[in-house]
Amino acid sequence: xxxxxxxxxxxxxxxxxxxxxxxxxxxxxxxxxxxxxxxxxxxxxxxxxxxxxxxxxxxxxxxxxxxxxxxxxxxxxxxxxxxxxxxxxxxxxxxxxxxxxxxxxxxxxxxxxxxxxxxxxxxxxxxxxxxxxxxxxxxxxxxxxxxxxxxxxxxxxxxxxxxxxxxxxxxxxxxxxxxxxxxxxxxxxxxxxxxxxxxxxxxxxxxxxxxxxxxxxxxxxxxxxxxxxxxxxxxxxxxxxxxxxxxxxxxxxxxxxxxxxxxxxxxxxxxxxxxxxxxxxxxxx
Amino acid sequence: xxxxxxxxxxxxxxxxxxxxxxxxxxxxxxxxxxxxxxxxxxxxxxxxxxxxxxxxxxxxxxxxxxxxxxxxxxxxxxxxxxxxxxxxxxxxxxxxxxxxxxxxxxxxxxxxxxxxxxxxxxxxxxxxxxxxxxxxxxxxxxxxxxxxxxxxxxxxxxxxxxxxxxxxxxxxxxxxxxxxxxxxxxxxxxxxxxxxxxxxxxxxxxxxxxxxxxxxxxxxxxxxxxxxxxxxxxxxxxxxxxxxxxxxxxxxxxxxxxxxxxxxxxxxxxxxxxxxxxxxxxxxxxxxxxxxxxxxxxxxxxxxxxxxxxxxxxxxxxxxxxxxxxxxxx
Numbered sequence: 001x002x003x004x005x006x007x008x009x010x011x012x013x014x015x016x017x018x019x020x021x022x023x024x025x026x027x028x029x030x031x032x033x034x035x036x037x038x039x040x041x042x043x044x045x046x047x048x049x050x051x052x053x054x055x056x057x058x059x060x061x062x063x064x065x066x067x068x069x070x071x072x073x074x075x076x077x078x079x080x081x082x083x084x085x086x087x088x089x090x091x092x093x094x095x096x097x098x099x100x101x102x103x104x105x106x107x108x109x110x111x112x113x114x115x116x117x118x119x120x121x122x123x124x125x126x127x128x129x130x131x132x133x134x135x136x137x138x139x140x141x142x143x144x145x146x147x148x149x150x151x152x153x154x155x156x157x158x159x160x161x162x163x164x165x166x167x168x169x170x171x172x173x174x175x176x177x178x179x180x181x182x183x184x185x186x187x188x189x190x191x192x193x194x195x196x197x198x199x200x201x202x203x204x205x206x207x208x209x210x211x212x213x214x215x216x217x218x219x220x221x222x223x224x225x226x227x228x229x230x231x232x233x234x235x236x237x238x239x240x241x242x243x244x245x246x247x248x249x250x251x252x253x254x255x256x257x258x259x260x261x262x263x264x265x266x267x268x269x270x271x272x273x274x275x276x277x278x279x280x281x282x283x284x285x
Numbered sequence: 286x287x288x289x290x291x292x293x294x295x296x297x298x299x300x301x302x303x304x305x306x307x308x309x310x311x312x313x314x315x316x317x318x319x320x321x322x323x324x325x326x327x328x329x330x331x332x333x334x335x336x337x338x339x340x341x342x343x344x345x346x347x348x349x350x351x352x353x354x355x356x357x358x359x360x361x362x363x364x365x366x367x368x369x370x371x372x373x374x375x376x377x378x379x380x381x382x383x384x385x386x387x388x389x390x391x392x393x394x395x396x397x398x399x400x401x402x403x404x405x406x407x408x409x410x411x412x413x414x415x416x417x418x419x420x421x422x423x424x425x426x427x428x429x430x431x432x433x434x435x436x437x438x439x440x441x442x443x444x445x446x447x448x449x450x451x452x453x454x455x456x457x458x459x460x461x462x463x464x465x466x467x468x469x470x471x472x473x474x475x476x477x478x479x480x481x482x483x484x485x486x487x488x489x490x491x492x493x494x495x496x497x498x499x500x501x502x503x504x505x506x507x508x509x510x511x512x513x514x515x516x517x518x519x520x521x522x523x524x525x526x527x528x529x530x531x532x533x534x535x536x537x538x539x540x541x542x543x544x545x546x547x548x549x550x551x552x553x554x555x556x557x558x559x560x561x562x563x564x565x566x567x568x569x570x571x572x573x574x575x576x577x578x579x580x581x582x583x584x585x586x587x588x589x590x591x592x593x594x595x596x597x598x599x600x601x602x603x604x605x606x607x608x609x610x611x612x613x614x615x
Contacts, residue, residue, distance in 0.1 A: 028383055031382040031383070032382075033332065033382045033383055033385060033386030033389075034331070034332040034335070034382065034385075034386075036386070037332075037335075037386070037389065078565055078569060079503060079507075079565070080326070080329060080331075082329055082330075082331040082332050083326055083331055083499055083503045085331070085332070086331045086332075086334075086335055086495055086498075086499040086500075087496075087499060087500060087503070087558060087561060089335075089495070090492060090495055090496040090499070090500070090554050090557075090558070091554060091558050093492045093554075094492060094496070094548075094550055094551045094554035094555065095551070097492065097548045097550050097551050098547060098548055098551040100548075101547065101548045101551075189393040189396075189397070190393070190394075190397075192386070192389070192390060192393070193390030193391075193393065193394065196383065196386040196387055196390055197387055197390055200383045200386075200387060236398065236401060237397040237398060237400075237401045239393065239394050239397035239398075240394040240395065240397050240398035240401075241394070242390075242394060243390045243391045243392075243393055243394020243395065243397070244391060244394050246387065246390050246391070246394075247387050247388075247390060247391040247394075250383075250387045251373070254373065
């Protein structure tokens with residue numbers, strides 16, 4: 001399990017899990033789950049397009065993921081965010097369908113792009129993945145305060161002269177970057193599960209944003225490592241285990257939040273502190 | 286003139302049985318999706334609407350595995366997902382977003398598992414693609430009556446709930462104060478939407494089901510503020526886009542770069558999105574003109590429409606309040 005080609009798998013999956021934990025925390029905080037689903041789907045279409053013209057698939061993924069992010073940002077200036085996301089995603093997927101119909105061999109390749117091919121990571125993919133991961137994490141650290149402020153209190157951010165829509169665009173582009181590095185490994189559908197389940201659970205367990213991010217990374221690592229190990233032993237698809245574990249962590253987090261709310265409520269203290277730990281402005285200082 | 290028409294409409298278009306089925310089923314599904322979609326957009330539930338499409342595909346794969354009718358697989362899985370979202374979903378919009386995401390993630394994982402079993406047991410790796418992208422030109426005629434009947438049922442539920450739905454789209458508190466059972470209304474609508482989207486996904490594919498749910502509804506809500514007019518307009522836009530897309534796909538057999546047709550899903554999505562952008566462009570042009578004229582007299586009115594459009598979610602609230610005004614005048 002830890003020899004030969006599997007070493008690459010463990011390295012890449014670990015990198016993807018760390019980045020997904022960090023970025024996923026903000027996905028959950030900002031209520032951007034739909035965008036986190038749409039951008040990887042857009043990237044998937046890019047891989048199909050790159051395949052068609054014989055270009056590198058990471059390039060295609062990056063171009064289409066960023067195009068999807070720009071599309072969401074452009075359309076949501078004039079309409080509600082989820083409508084914009086839906087329309088941008090549908091356009092990208094339709095282009096993907098078009099590209100797939102122009103090329104002939106697609107079925108198994110499509111499956112691996114959607115659901116991941118974690119057992120087939122080549123050494124040449126390690127460096128680009130690592131570079132993109134560092135870029136994404138550095139970007140999140142640089143934007144840390146702005147991201148927190150615009151997520152928690154957009155009106156206060158506006159009042160302080162922060163351009164909320166630009167921060168949103170920057171965040172979408174970060175999402176596009178981590179998407180294009182993870183789609184070839186864990187697939188378009190699973191990077192999404194990884195960005196939602198563990199961070200959502202982490203938010204229920206920890207009130208402090210920094211602690212929550214660390215916890216999200218830990219849960220995400222546990223999810224990915226368990227999924228790879230079980231998938232290796234049983235030959236069942238890794239995606240199933242990532243989705244199931246993510247949902248299990250989320251439910252555990254909800255149960256914990258409900259339980260501590262009841263306990264706090266019984267002792268007569270401020271009831272909403274644990275449930276909505278970041279909704280007070282104190283966290284942004 | 287005859288020559289012109291045979292250039293626009295490829296000979297044999299209306300005679301082909303495949304095309305007839307596609308026009309009939311596509312038109313019905315598109316019209317119903319449009320009506321349901323108006324409420325999905327007003328209530329800010331486009332994400333859930335899309336999620337049902339992807340999740341129901343897992344049901345389709347499961348049905349193939351168990352050798353039961355795919356219709357039950359799609360419909361069953363979608364309704365189960367709606368139940369899960371309702372059970373764990375919370376009232377706050379952000380909590381709902383995450384709850385939808387978690388259910389979608391679990392559904393996609395299940396989908397991966399079922400497709401894996403299908404691939405190893407039945408060697409059908411193409412299932413994922415046909416479910417996701419679908420084709421209006423590959424509808425099996427045996428399921429048509431069941432699909433049309435269930436879709437009509439879902440439409441009837443939404444129409445019965447018309448007024449409470451509108452009120453609770455504006456705000457749960459307002460609706461509750463007027464005697465609407467907000468929780469039940471929301472749950473029933475979610476189930477009806479799940480059924481509609483699942484039926485759309487099985488006939489025309491998951492991409493198109495989202496496109497037809499959100500696109501025509503969003504376009505219609507740009508054209509009119511009255512929800513009833515918007516619902517009718519969305520149904521008309523959806524059906525028209527579907528038919529035009531079918532025609533384009535049929536004509537595309539002679540288009541470059543390959544000598545087989547372009548995917549019908551692509552053609553329909555293109556028509557839907559272009560019409561949305563066209564209507565939106567015309568609307569903002571009108572707003573700009575209006576604000577340009579008003580600018581010399583009163584600066585505040587000139588700024589107002591832009592400020593509303595720029596704020597997050599502010600637009601939804603705007604739609605909602607207009608919806609309430611319209612429902613009062615009804």
